Amino acid sequence: MSAYKSDFLNVLAERGFIHQVSEPETLDQLAKSQPITAYIGYDCTAPSLHIGHLLPTMMLHWLQQTGHRPIALMGGGTTRVGDPSGKDETRRVLTEDVINENLKSIRQTFSKFLKFEGAGGNAIMANNAEWLNALNYIDFLRDVGRHFSVNRMLSFDSVKLRIDRQQELSFLEFNYMILQAYDFVELHKRHGCVLQMGGSDQWGNIVNGIDLGRRMENAQLFALTAPLITTASGAKMGKTAAGAVWLNADLMSPYQYWQFWRNTEDGDVTRFLKLFTVLPLDEIVRLGALQGSELNEAKKVLATEATALMHGREAADQAAETARRTFEQGETSLALPSVSLPRAEIEAGIGVLAAFVKAGLAKSNGEVRRAIANNAIQVNDVRIADDKRIVTAQDLTADGVIKLSLGKKQHILIKPE
RNA sequence: GGGAGAGUGUCCCGAGUGGCAAAGGGGGCGGACUGUAAAUCCGCUGGCUUACGCCUUCGUAGGUUCGAGUCCUACCUCUCCCA
Secondary structure (H helix, E strand, C coil): CCCCCCHHHHHHHHHCCCCEECCHHHHHHHHHHCCCEEEEEECCCCCCCEHHHHHHHHHHHHHHHCCCEEEEEECCCHHHCCCCCCCCCCCCCCCHHHHHHHHHHHHHHHHHHCCECCCCCCEEEEECHHHHCCCCHHHHHHHCHHHCCHHHHCCCHHHHHHHHCCCCCCHHHHCHHHHHHHHHHHHHHHHCCCEEEEEHHHHHHHHHHHHHHHHHHCCCCEEEEECCCECCCCCECCEECCEECECCCCCCCHHHHHHHHHCCCHHHHHHHHHHHCCCCHHHHHHHHCCCHHHHHHHHHHHHHHHHHHHHCHHHHHHHHHHHHHHHHCCCCCCCCCEEEECHHHHHHCEEHHHHHHHCCCCCCHHHHHHHHHCCCEEECCEECCCCCCEECHHHCCCCCCEEEEECCCEEEEEEEC
16 A cells, blocks of 8 residues: 555555655655654643644654654744644733643653653653744844745745734744744754654645755755544544543543543544554454444444553553443443542532532533433432432442433542542 | 725624524534434523522723614724725
């Protein structure tokens, strides 16, 4: 299927990671003949990466697995500017403190997918604040700015979109692509990095870096982008009731993460197994060939493998077991997500409305009321029809918890403390 | 600088021209059906309230009116035409 000669590009191609590559033959040849260094840049706009970052991160993973060197570049500097690509509106400006907090919190994620220097691997973690913060404006304009044509910059999608949609684009953001291009050149100088990867929306930014590398360093650099992932029914991937699907365990528990993958649409199973697990392809083909309800087995494998990558094998197995007991046995597993409330508060009695809001299953009392009217609320697996129902210590099960359910899939345990 | 038009339920798109908590989509959530899937059908989708009801919401700030998303004035942002 794949016409590539290098393991690296072969693996990526077979697993469906490749959307666009610049000069594929040359890059292929290079990757075949020697270890190459490649990087992906990450925003620090949130305290955790989310599902959308997973795909590019898996590319770094395979890069390392096929004998090359990955760099995870934290955008400590560029986040202060804000990438306008694919966004309608100017992002609010984050303070440096917040950015640094986010950066710290994101860091740990990479160790799950990459082996870093000092931990038996060769991966590098860099932060572009290191060189961007120190830039001198005039020097930068003269050294780097002169290589950019405004005429051409205006023609890039990230800019054109804003202009066409009559949304303001500040000069600050307009500079983002220059900084990202400069990152590429800087990483080339520092680490001999020759390839930048990213989502398909990054193509323009990456190509700018390639141009700049040629002009400033006479270097030959490459771009490789991954496809935008939508579900089989066309929806953007990674949205749930709660919002984004986070990777950090403190924002989304391994169980919830497992559930996210478990609920994959039929048509996505094979594709997701290739992209988000490291199972061998023949195993994936076997799983993807399952028909009808048997496909559920493949979804469980997907969920467990994807969760194991991110949260570890043990957490993944536990999530699978919790799901099995909850959905297949109809039991109340103590490993379900839980919220702790003071014992005294429970003994005093809490209205169902308040209880569900406290548990995070609803945003307002009214939302719970409507859910009750929709027959969607259960306490300890008993349907609630009365919104004046009080949850008390009487409701504690033999295990000492109260199980609140919204619909058939969302369960939270109340635990006294 | 002059003229014309636009900004709506803080997820998005979009009707609305004096009685509106504001049509209709999409998205999301729930229910039925299934396989924790998709498709389909049904319900819900501003806050508080047992309820009567109260509060907040249509770019911003004022004004007219019993009553304003709707009319008037100023301002902000954007689009188009003229210079």
